[in-house]
Amino acid sequence: MKEIKPFKEPIYIIRPVLPDLKDVNKKIVEIWNSKWLTNFGDQHRALEEELKKYLKVRNLSLFCNGTIALQLAIQVLELTGEVITTPFTFPATSHSLYLNNITPIYCDINLNDFNLAADKIEDLITSKTSAIMPVHVFGNPCDVEKIEQIAKKNDLKVMYDAAHCFGVDYKEKPIGTFGDISMFSFHATKIFHTIEGGALTYNDDDLKDKLYLLKNFGIRDEETVLLPGTNAKMNELQAAIGLLTLSLVDEEIRIRKKLSEVYTSNLKDVEGIRLLDRKKDVKYNYQYYPILIDTETFKMSRDQVYEEMKKYNVFTRKYFYPLCTDYKFYSSEDQNNIPNAKKVANEILCLPIYGELSEEVISNISKILKNLKKT
Numbered sequence: 446m447k448e449i450k451p452f453k454e455p456i457y458i459i460r461p462v463l464p465d466l467k468d469v470n471k472k473i474v475e476i477w478n479s480k481w482l483t484n485f486g487d488q489h490r491a492l493e494e495e496l497k498k499y500l501k502v503r504n505l506s507l508f509c510n511g512t513i514a515l516q517l518a519i520q521v522l523e524l525t526g527e528v529i530t531t532p533f534t535f536p537a538t539s540h541s542l543y544l545n546n547i548t549p550i551y552c553d554i555n556l557n558d559f560n561l562a563a564d565k566i567e568d569l570i571t572s573k574t575s576a577i578m579p580v581h582v583f584g585n586p587c588d589v590e591k592i593e594q595i596a597k598k599n600d601l602k603v604m605y606d607a608a609h610c611f612g613v614d615y616k617e618k619p620i621g622t623f624g625d626i627s628m629f630s631f632h633a634t635k636i637f638h639t640i641e642g643g644a645l646t647y648n649d650d651d652l653k654d655k656l657y658l659l660k661n662f663g664i665r666d667e668e669t670v671l672l673p674g675t676n677a678k679m680n681e682l683q684a685a686i687g688l689l690t691l692s693l694v695d696e697e698i699r700i701r702k703k704l705s706e707v708y709t710s711n712l713k714d715v716e717g718i719r720l721l722d723r724k725k726d727v728k729y730n731y732q733y734y735p736i737l738i739d740t741e742t743f744k745m746s747r748d749q750v751y752e753e754m755k756k757y758n759v760f761t762r763k764y765f766y767p768l769c770t771d772y773k774f775y776s777s778e779d780q781n782n783i784p785n786a787k788k789v790a791n792e793i794l795c796l797p798i799y800g801e802l803s804e805e806v807i808s809n810i811s812k813i814l815k816n817l818k819k820t
């Protein structure tokens with residue numbers, strides 16, 4: 446095969462969607478003139494309304510980041526004891542439980558979609574279990590029907606970490622409408638972002654006021670503090686960036702879908718590379734492009750591929766390695782029945798995908814990968 450030269454400029458896994466600087470400046474002038482920089486101003490109100498429409502949800506509350514939103518979701522649902530979750534996730538999922546004095550109980554994942562294995566949840570339920578906290582990993586919906594059925598049967602709450610799931614629908618239902626609460630991250634690396642930020646979506650209207658108090662120090666009015674809340678407000682600049690980014694999301698998803706298809710057509714038949722199983726009844730957002738590298742058949746380990754790609758100026762990421770169970774402060778011998786999670790964490794590699802990349806670049810990244818395979 447023809448040798449491929451390294452890219453001149455580094456190609457990272459993700460680049461943020463950036464609104465036009467002129468529009469950002471206009472927004473800044475608007476905010477400066479209002480002299481209202483935070484505490485639920487016009488931008489905040491407008492973004493909340495726009496996102497409710499876009500995500501097609503009944504209720505939505507904004508936060509300064511997704512991690513704190515998760516922590517407050519746990520508090521508003523009054524979770525206690527143990528929560529069944531996945532070890533194959535970003536640290537924030539597990540930490541949000543730990544920081545609320547809840548023991549994360551790790552359930553294994555599916556090999557085809559890397560999500561919590563719904564058929565293994567019930568074995569882990571004890572008298573202390575208060576909830577299930579699955580993650581829609583890489584924007585691929587969990588088995589929401591089965592999880593709902595288990596939760597109902599065992600009287601458990603369900604809190605989805607939907608950090609990767611902006612704009613995803615499952616069976617034509619918006620992803621943020623499943624479970625008791627879903628958390629979306631609006632970090633700069635996400636398809637929709639507010640630089641830092643996050644939101645909770647929920648069907649129960651009664652959660653709205655308590656979430657407001659929890660993110661606003663528990664303050665009801667000037668002379669009344671009702672509960673020990675924190676400061677988790679989204680400020681006006683964040684909300685303004687969100688309003689501008691929202692108008693770019695559909696186009697970004699359209700381009701990523703194309704790029705994703707280019708990867709798939711190039712890599713689907715490569716021995717030793719496995720692609721994420723995509724479900725037919727899902728509208729995806731193409732937030733990530735993950736692959737699995739099988740050392741034996743690819744004749745090179747995931748770690749070697751990761752290092753070799755760097756020589757071509759391609760910076761892939763090992764999402765999610767290590768597993769949460771590998772963090773020293775969580776590991777315990779009885780939480781190690783997770784063979785699928787271990788396998789996936791050792792084989793996973795996320796490839797660069799963002800709207801500024803061309804189909805040609807994606808083809809070349811695919812070619813570099815294919816050329817690495819030892820015959």
Ligand SMILES: Cc1ncc(COP(=O)(O)O)c(C=O)c1O
Pocket residue numbers: 510511512513534535537538580606608609629630631632642643
């Ligand atoms: C699965 C998952 N959960 C939670 C978070 C935390 O979100 P944030 O960065 O907005 O705090 C992330 C972060 O990117 C994530 O990938």
